[in-house]
Amino acid sequence: MIFLKLALKSLKNRMLATGLTVLSISLSIGLLLTVERAQRAAEDGFNQTISKTDLIVGARSGPLQLVLYTVFNIGNATHNISFSTYQEIAKHPAIAWTIPYSLGDGHRGFRVVGTNQDFFKYYHFRKNQKVGFAAGRPFQELTDVVIGSEVARQLQYKMGQNIVVSHGVTKEEGFQHHDDLPFQISGIMAATGTPLDRAVYISLEAMEALHLEHSENLKKENIKPDAITSFFVGTHSRLDILKLQREINAFAKEPLLAIIPGVALAELWEGLSYAERILRLISLMVLIVGFMAMLIALTTTLNERRREMAILRAVGAQSKHILGLLVFESALLTFLGVVGGVILSLGLVAALAPWIESKFGLYLAGSALTQTELFYILGALAAGTVIGLIPAFKAQNQALKDGLSVRF
Amino acid sequence: MSLNSPLIEIRDLHFTYEGQATPTLFVPEFTVDSGEELFLFGPSGSGKTTLLEIISGVLAPQSGCLRILGQDLTKMTPAQRDAFRAEHVGYVFQSFNLIPYLSVYENIELPIRLSAVRKQRLGTVDVDMVIRAICGNLGISDLLDKNVTQISVGQQQRVAVARALLGKPQLLLCDEPTSALDTDHREKFLRLLFELAELYETTVVFVSHDRNIEKLFSRSLSMNTINKATS
Numbered sequence: 001m002i003f004l005k006l007a008l009k010s011l012k013n014r015m016l017a018t019g020l021t022v023l024s025i026s027l028s029i030g031l032l033l034t035v036e037r038a039q040r041a042a043e044d045g046f047n048q049t050i051s052k053t054d055l056i057v058g059a060r061s062g063p064l065q066l067v068l069y070t071v072f073n074i075g076n077a078t079h080n081i082s083f084s085t086y087q088e089i090a091k092h093p094a095i096a097w098t099i100p101y102s103l104g105d106g107h108r109g110f111r112v113v114g115t116n117q118d119f120f121k122y123y124h125f126r127k128n129q130k131v132g133f134a135a136g137r138p139f140q141e142l143t144d145v146v147i148g149s150e151v152a153r154q155l156q157y158k159m160g161q162n163i164v165v166s167h168g169v170t171k172e173e174g175f176q177h178h179d180d181l182p183f184q185i186s187g188i189m190a191a192t193g194t195p196l197d198r199a200v201y202i203s204l205e206a207m208e209a210l211h212l213e214h215s216e217n218l219k220k221e222n223i224k225p226d227a228i229t230s231f232f233v234g235t236h237s238r239l240d241i242l243k244l245q246r247e248i249n250a251f252a253k254e255p256l257l258a259i260i261p262g263v264a265l266a267e268l269w270e271g272l273s274y275a276e277r278i279l280r281l282i283s284l285m286v287l288i289v290g291f292m293a294m295l296i297a298l299t300t301t302l303n304e305r306r307r308e309m310a311i312l313r314a315v316g317a318q319s320k321h322i323l324g325l326l327v328f329e330s331a332l333l334t335f336l337g338v339v340g341g342v343i344l345s346l347g348l349v350a351a352l353a354p355w356i357e358s359k360f361g362l363y364l365a366g367s368a369l370t371q372t373e374l375f376y377i378l379g380a381l382a383a384g385t386v387i388g389l390i391p392a393f394k395a396q397n398q399a400l401k402d403g404l405s406v407r408f
Numbered sequence: 409m410s411l412n413s414p415l416i417e418i419r420d421l422h423f424t425y426e427g428q429a430t431p432t433l434f435v436p437e438f439t440v441d442s443g444e445e446l447f448l449f450g451p452s453g454s455g456k457t458t459l460l461e462i463i464s465g466v467l468a469p470q471s472g473c474l475r476i477l478g479q480d481l482t483k484m485t486p487a488q489r490d491a492f493r494a495e496h497v498g499y500v501f502q503s504f505n506l507i508p509y510l511s512v513y514e515n516i517e518l519p520i521r522l523s524a525v526r527k528q529r530l531g532t533v534d535v536d537m538v539i540r541a542i543c544g545n546l547g548i549s550d551l552l553d554k555n556v557t558q559i560s561v562g563q564q565q566r567v568a569v570a571r572a573l574l575g576k577p578q579l580l581l582c583d584e585p586t587s588a589l590d591t592d593h594r595e596k597f598l599r600l601l602f603e604l605a606e607l608y609e610t611t612v613v614f615v616s617h618d619r620n621i622e623k624l625f626s627r628s629l630s631m632n633t634i635n636k637a638t639s
Contacts, residue, residue, distance in 0.1 A: 002521040006510075013509030307504050313466060314501070315571070316494020316522045318487050401426075403466040404499065405457050405583070 003321060007328045010308075014301060018333065021297045025337025028290030029380055030344035032283040033373055037349055039276050040372075041364045045126070046272075047265050049194045050232075052124035053099075054241045056264075057081070057089070057248055058230035060255035067264040070101055070230050073111040073195045077103060080227035085254050090231070092247075094240040097122045099232040102207045102225065107165050110151050111199045114207025114228070122234055125194050126363065135159050136187030142206050142220040144186035150197035152188045161185050165200070165210060193363060204228065233258070287380065291387050294333055298326070298391040302398065306406045309399040323396040330388020331381070338380050342369070413478060414439040415579065415611050416463060421472030423462060432458050434637040435472070440613055442578075445602055447622050448615045450631025456615035459635070460581045463613065464497050465489030477578055494523035498572025498610070502584040505568030506556040513539065513552040516571045526575035542570045545604055562593050566600070573604055580605055582614040586621060598624050 011018045050071050058066045059079035068074040090098045099122055102114030113119075120131050120138045136159050139146050145165075147157060157163065162182045183202065191197055205223040212223075235241055241260065248258035309322050353364045369377075416439060423433040433455045440446055450456055461467040462474065465481050468489070474481045477496060481489055493499075498519070506515045516539055520527040530538050543549045546566045551559050559567070565585050572580055582601075586594040598621060605612050614625065622628045 002518070005514075006507075009509045009514075308507050311501075311505065311507055312518075313490075314464070314493075314499040315519045316490055316526075318490040320487070403461045404464065404501070405461070 003325050003328065006312075007325055007332060010305075010325075011329060011332065017297050017301065021294045021333050022336045022340055024293040025290045025334060025380075025384070026340030026344055028283070028287040029338050029341025029377075030348065031286050031341075032280075032376055032380075033341060033345035034348055035279050035283045036372060036376065037345065037364060039279065040370070043269055043273075043276070045193065045363055046269050047262065048126045049265065050123075050125055050261050051127050051129075052122070052234060053232045053261055054235045054238065055233040055245055055248070055258045056230060056261050057233060057256055057258045060257045063257065063259045063264050064268060066230065066257055066259055067261060067268065069103060070232075071195065071261065071265075073199055077229045080229055081231070081256065082254060083224070083226050083228060085251070085256070086228055086231055088253075089248060089251070092244065094235050094237070094244050095233055096236045097234045099123055100204055100228045101230045101232065102204055102227075103229040105165050105207065105210060107151075107163060107200045108155060110148070112165050112207070113199050113201050114204045114225075115201060116204055119201065123196075123232070125192055125196065129192065131192065131196065132190040134188045134190045136185070139186050139201065139203050139206075141184075141186070142203065142209060142223075143183050144202070144206075145183040146187040146189060146201040147185055148189050148197040148199050148201075149191040151200055157185055157188070159185055159188065163200075165202070193357065287383075290337070291334075291383060294330060294337075294384065295387055295390060298330055298333075298388065299394065302391055302395050305395070306398055306402055309395060310402055310404050310406050313399055313402075314404050319396050319400050322399045323392045326392035326395045327385060327388045330391070331385040334381055334384025334388070337384070338377055341380075342377070415442045415444075415477060416440040416613070417473070417475040419473040421462070421469045421474060423458060423467065423469045425458075431637045433462070433469070433635055435459070435634055436636055438634045440611060442611055443606075443609065445605065445612045445624075445626040446614065447625035447628040448613065448631060448634070449617060449619050449622065449628065450615075450635075451617055454631040455635045455637065456617075456631055457583055459631075460499075460583055460613070460615060463579075464499060464581055465493045491523070494519060495525040496578050498574075498577045498580040500565070500568045500572050500580070500582045500585040503561065503564075503588045505571075505585075506564055508556055510556065511552070512548070512554050512556055512559065512567050515556060515567060516543070516552075516574060518571060519577075520575050523575070526577070529575050539570070539574065542574060542604070545607075546570050546600055561588050562597070565589065565597060569597075569601055569604065573608055573610060576608045577610060580610045580612045582612065584616045584618075585614075587616065587618060591620070594621060595624070 056066060056070050058070065058077055059081055061078055065075060069077055086100060089095070097118060099118045100115055103111065105112035117138060123131055134149060136146070145163065151157065162184050164182060183206070189196065203220070204225045205220045208223050208225040233244070235244060245258045245260065248256050312322065313319070349364050357363055418435050418438040421433065421435040422431055424431040448456060448459070458467065462469055463476065465484070468486070469482065472482070479492065481492065484492065517535065520530065520535065527535070540549060540552070543552060546569060548563060548566050548570065551563055551567065556564065556567070565588070568585065586597055589597055601612070602624070
């Protein structure tokens, strides 16, 4: 096809303008796709802050509050659950495992969590990731403490170091210190990219001991916790979740609230997604700017190309051929721009993924091109072609008006 | 087409540019016979180029009769006129005849790429050989692979003639193709042009304001005698 050749040669002849136009479209498509990918990663990461846990149970309050103080270390519980209630529910035949969670103490701005070995066994995030150790091991002794990776990094703690845990989540010396019970770091957790990194973990018994009047010569075996803040539940069968949730919510002896973490997280993300929408809006605007650059590049050359159009008319080209030529040029520019943008985005993500993971805990996993991306790509191709109609119609009209003589 | 009917036949043709009050062209009668080398002269603004554009089918007259090769152009759609031009007409401009981003060779082969009929007229002969033969006649064989910006204006005009005559169109329209050339080259250029036109049996209609070359043509007419539009 002669017009294909003409378009290619013409674009090649205007290499600089063509290159810059393709680059501007590439950059905006690349930005759009990368933002989309990062958003999805952020949402996935957020929704998978906790996984495999079927229910989170706490004293009756709001679902949002419960998920915030258990999963995100934000805020406090208003009531506790008695330990006997916890033990009673944990025996329910539908339940496979539980993780007790006791909150309330802090260490230099980081939350202290009282839990047991089941935490290391059953707590999952990002589908099937478990808590791992960068150094050391889970707590064994009463005075053992395991710290999250962020705690270790910020406070520059080393293995075996002695630390002091205070009451209430405070920074520095504000509240009373539990000086009586100095802890020793037995383990530093591997970075998870979740709020787990920003907490300190001790045993339930140690948590209880912190609040005893005399904590000298305490033995782990002698301490029985009488309350916890919440607990996580894993069921044998997913089919039991709703029934179990209803049973716990209707628990007679104590007002309890059981929530499905996935649902609560999705609701929470909905509330936060205005930022996501703004980001997407901005990258769409950048795309529009990219297309404007193409429109300008194509329109400004039209006047110089009137002669070329007259020559094509003289050798027998129809005015609709002129239209087609120009539309094809912009479609080709858009196509090249989109291809460049996809490569740019994939390259950028591949190159920066390790850094983003370690720096922001954002895991850019999952497929690079989903339906959304495909929709954007097709949309951009269509938009570029439609925008190309503007200079194309202008050129066609000009060619009709000019005929074979170009009167400037 | 009968032997006696003219190649171009115009009767009572009116043409007014859009948005203009007075007509640019009113041609009561104008005929060109097959095989002629017609020289049309007149000052700028006398409607020379407009007439050529109407004959080529790029512009459509508002009224009147326009028959070329026995076909009535006024009854054709714009697309049909474009196809007619591609098949039967060669056109040479005053200057800037060539598309800058195509090579000399690619410029020459444009008409046969656009019109299958024009290509068929080459017969079974290899296209490349035909192009090289024309260029040999015009003395531009060694320019074929060059970029059009690398060659002189005189060479460009000869390339334009090669393109216009490729595929033996019946009619060659020339809009002052010699005005950018000096006197020596002008005559040489025209002799080459006529030689090829006779070889290909192509009728030449040539417009110019420069009457120095008039004597080389078989017939000469003033635009005044054809165009009766008062301007």
